[in-house]
Structures are given as C-alpha cells and as structure tokens.
Amino acid sequence: MRRFEATQLTLRLAGDRPIVGNLGPTSDELWHAGHRDRNFYTYGNMGLCSSIALGMALATDEQVISLDGDGSLLMNLGTLASIGREQPKNLIVVVWDNEAWGQTGHQTSHTGTGTSLEQVAVSCGIASSSTVTDLEELEGALSSAIATDGPHLIVAKIEEAGYLPVAPVEPEFTLYRFRNTFVDPQQPAPPH
C-alpha cells in the first residue's frame, strides 16, 4: 500500500480527531492529503511523535492519532512501554513501516531485518496491536480502533512512491493553529 493513499484513508476515518504526524515525508504527505488545523506536523524532533501523542492523550478526553514511522519509533522504543504502562484508552498509534530510513536513501531499518513492532508493542502491554498490509486491512483496523477503547497500535506496511514537496509548514504557526482548537485564545489574561 502506498503511504499517501493510506494517509488519505486515515484522514477520512479520523474525522475531527487530532493527528500528530511524524517528521519528514509522513508530515509532508499529511499536509498534501488534507491540511487542517488539527494536524500537528512534527519536524526536527525524531522519535518523539508518539510521546507527544501520549502526552496529549493523557491531557484530553479526545481520541488522539499518532502517525509514526518505523525508524522514528525504533529511536524511542521506550515510549511503547510508557504507553503500555499508562494504558490511555484514547490513543491510537499508526506506524508507517517501510522497513527503511526512507528519506536518507532507503537504508534498511531493523524492522526489515526481523524486529516486529507489533510484537514489541504487545510485550509492552499494548494488547490491541496489529499489522496490516493493504488499504482494506488498514480501514478495518483503524475503524475498529476508533470504535473501541485503546491503546491501539497498528503497524501498516507501506511503500513509498517518490516524495511530494516538503509541506510549507512553519513550526510556531503549526502549534498555534493546532492548540487553538483545544484552548480558547480569547481567554482574558489573569491580572499580574
């Protein structure tokens, strides 16, 4: 399955739910597939995508979707154990797994040599973990995750088909737009 089509499907199923996108092509494609205020595009902080989503899930009752990547999640595997310990019912982690560090020239990642992120997640206590290999399976797994208590982890084996242009996002503005869907920016300042 192509990641861009998988991203389009995810956006369609996500409705108004906040999505935290991993750095690089994942966030670029998220922007091209459907830019919206509730997309948080992370750039620069490799590994922290699902940690941000975990923090969000613990801070709100809304369902939060993390679009992570195999290389990035491998950099911060401990956060799967943190998710397993916290058991946030409202967190869905989707891992785009191309078994490679794609952006730097498709060097094989550890998921390409045997590491199963699904099994790691199950071992960490994320019982609802699965691996999907086509759009139909992804639609089934993600629909089910949205309809049930989590935490959920879906490893989606994907292919890349060239890169879209880097999304024209700006970090501070990305944060401002996203956060203002959760807090009222018009709240009067407290006296000081």
Next chain:
Amino acid sequence: MPVSSVNSQIIYDALKDAGVSIISALPETWLVHLVGMADADPEVTLVRLNKEEEGVGISAGAHLAGRKSAMLMQNHGLLTSVNGIVSLAQLYRIPLLMLVSYRGEMGERDPWQTEGGLVTERVLDALGIMYRKMSDPALAARDIRQAQTLAESSLRPVALLLTRELMWEE
C-alpha cells in the same frame, strides 16, 4: 534516606499552586518524595518515563491540549533530553517547566556525578535556557511561580536547579 521531605512538600505544593496537573519523571534519589507525592495525588497524572527526552514529548502534548505540566529529572536527564528541548520545545515554542536535581556540585561524593555537574549550567547557557538555582526553601514557592510565569510568557523551557542545600539533609 536524608532527602528532605519537608522541602519536597514545599516544592510539590508550589507546583500544584501553579496549576501543574501532569508530571513526568524517572526515579531519582533526590526526587523520591516528589515523585511519590505525584503518584499518590489523584489530581495529578504522573507519567513514568524510560528516558527523560520522552518527557519533552509528554509536556509538548499536554501543552497542545491546554494543560500545564512539569518535568522532574536529574541533570543527567537534562543532558539526554537536549535534542527534544532544542528541536521540539524551542523550535515550536513550547513552555517547559523543568525541575532538575543538581548533582555533581559542591559536596558531591559520587565520582560519576561530577562531570555532569561540571557542565550543567554551561549547557543551559549554551541552549539559551533561563535558570535559577534553588537553595532556600523560604523562596521555593516564589521560584517555581516565577519560573512558570516566564516559561508561559516566553514560550520557552525554563529550568530550576534543585541544589543539595535544598534537597538533602545531613
């Protein structure tokens, strides 16, 4: 264990007064009472980390959803968090309230703490992070209130260095 429970309580109460409701931490001797208080407090979500840099993500996510958070860590945890601080908190302008136990300073007996102690303030300076050394319990509540005010107004990380004088009784 001669970690000051009285001063830990003062610090914890000040965090609560500042509206902090999510705290991330790893076990650390000087922070043992603080972490225990957060764990026992039904009004606070304690997130136990495996590496301190995760906590930058936790605090970022909390901020995105409009909640106030704090990070409890040792200064060596600050050192392991540097990319998250720079490439998430500073790049995206996220306030981080970091309470950092200041190991390896004057009076340190453990050789393994000394190199981290030597570089802590210089790393904070290099990162452009405002910080204050906390040593007087009578000023602790003010220090925490002011640090959070600055973090929220500057939209940047702010560090409070918890010194031996504040945390240790012997």
